[in-house]
Amino acid sequence: MSDKPEKLIADDGLRLDGRRADEIRPMKIEIGVLSRADGSCYLEWGRNKILVGVFGPREAHPRRTQRPDTAVIRYRYNMASFSVEDRARPGPSRRSIEISKVSREAFEPVIMTELFPKTAIDIFVEVLQADAGTRTAAINASSIALADAGIPMKGLITSCAFGKVDGQIVLDLNKEEDNYGDADFPVAMTQDGEITLLQMDGHLTPEEIKKGLELVKKGCKEILEIQQAVLRKKFETPVEEPEGEAAETAEAENKAVEAEASIESSSKTVVVEELIEEAEEFKEEISEETVLAEVCSAEEISDVEELKEIIEEAETRSGEDILEEVIEAEVEEEAEEEAFEDEAEFEASFEASFEEVSEPEEVEELEAEETVSGREETEFESEDFTEEESQLEDEGGSEEITSEEAFESDLEIESEAKSRKELSAEETVEEKAEETGEKAEEAGEAEEEKSEGPWKVVKDPSEAGSRGENNE
Template sequence: MSDKPEKLITDDGLRLDGRHADEIRPMKIEIGVLSRADGSCYLEWGRNKILVGVFGPREVHPRRSQRADTAVIRYKYNMASFSTEDRARPGPSRRSIEISKVSREAFEPVIMAELFPKTAIDIFVEILQADAGTRTAAINASSIALADAGIPMKGLVTSCAFGKVDGQIVLDLNKDEDNYGEADFPVAMTQDGEITLLQMDGNLTPDEIRKGFELVKKGCKEILEIQQAVLRKKFETPVEETESEA
């Protein structure tokens, strides 16, 4: 772990990576990067690098896991052993099991699973490089991979954290801010603003939480625009093309 910087917010109000309090890290999304998956996404967010593959709706193994009235949604978050500063121990951990569970729950309100009884929709997340905010980054990538797989959804899910650093509420913590800050508060929401994930590490006052939520709403709106642009680019048929085909 790097040493604690003297200050995480400089005298001119900027964070150590040059961002203002209300700025997210730069995000880059590629869609359909895995040929064997039904849908996939590669996402970079700051120094985070994340790959998601979606499979399904497909037959459920083991069969006793089937549900007669709906598809089962399975979400597996995994950190590559080389993704962190200290080698991450391979295999499931308490943390990865928890993240998988809350992330699955973040998608349950939007995935129209009832259309595919007795099947499974599998979302596999591989964290290739971690720099804080991997669960939120993975949710943003999973939204795109699900859409790429053609899974019917009521809308996209977007996710972003806010936190408290040197006594200030800031959006989208990087690794130093996560390590040495006072609080971290990841949130996921639907396009309609319904909250589908909410966690908190640290202590915050109700006023700080209200302020943080304003930042998260702004961050999620920006992320949604990036997600929509990627999907439009892949799936929208240019008007000229439709006309010339007619």
């Protein structure tokens, strides 16, 4: 081991490695260095050299270590025997077990273990060269390796330490400051500033702890930017601009392409211009007389002249005259359409009326039969009651009048039915329906008068009593 230096911080405020109190050591990160691991990272922080490999999620063995609702995080921190000046004893030690425990707990809040029940996520950390702050360096490298493995996380974990050296709070202790300083305070936190790891070795006042935490937040912010830049570099594929000779060759190629394009475009323009000139010459050669001679034969010349006259007349006419003719043509078309619709309606109504005409004839036949039966009944009643007819001659006269009227109405109905058959097809259905309805009403009234008989004529109750006495 090297001897203790006289001063860890010089009079000008610089530390032994030339840093100021609030500066971190330079950091170098590489991703994907192990082909067999799901995610890996190699980190150099100062003289620290850390290698991390992540495996999983995979089935947890032995099975008794499985959890039914979440994944198990297993973190193994190990220092190689050649990582320090004095040979380290290989295998786990109390220190390595303690660092493994606190580092695992630092990742538990951000890893989404609930997505992978009954599985295990193994993180293996190997310290190849130690120079103070190995646990914080291992946490930074493990965070990148987990992201490289595609493990779902709420965010990256960053870690840094502060300490007390020569009575002054400094950030990111190196080996001499860690060995001969007054205190060491490692911290790990999330992107949002939540602390997931907090340890202290030494003696610090509350004011010194507050000051040191402010320095740690600044250092963790710088480390986070480095981590994000490294991950973007791997998972993004930016287009690199050509440099040097490559740039010159690219420019030459672009110029050549532009020249070819310009040549092609110029040749095309020349061809187009030539075609246009030829078309104009061809148009000049062909006159109107030649066109007429080619299109029209000797017999069609007269028709062409007539067409010319019509065109001239149309040109001389004003726009108002043309509009009036167009409006008149439209009005005539509408009138023709309405007349056609009226004819169609008339034909449909005529067919319906023809079907309805047959029904009134059947009604008239039935009415005639009913009138005949009514006459027979009246005659039968007149024979049975001859005495009553003698007493009621006046009333009988009225009954005969009604029967004669009914008979005349029947004759009129028959004659009208015959005349209805002889009606022309031009009569409308509505007139026929009205005539048939009126005739049916008259026939119904006549039947009612016939069916009533002589008993309806009686108006005086005394006459009805006398008629009963005569019957007795």
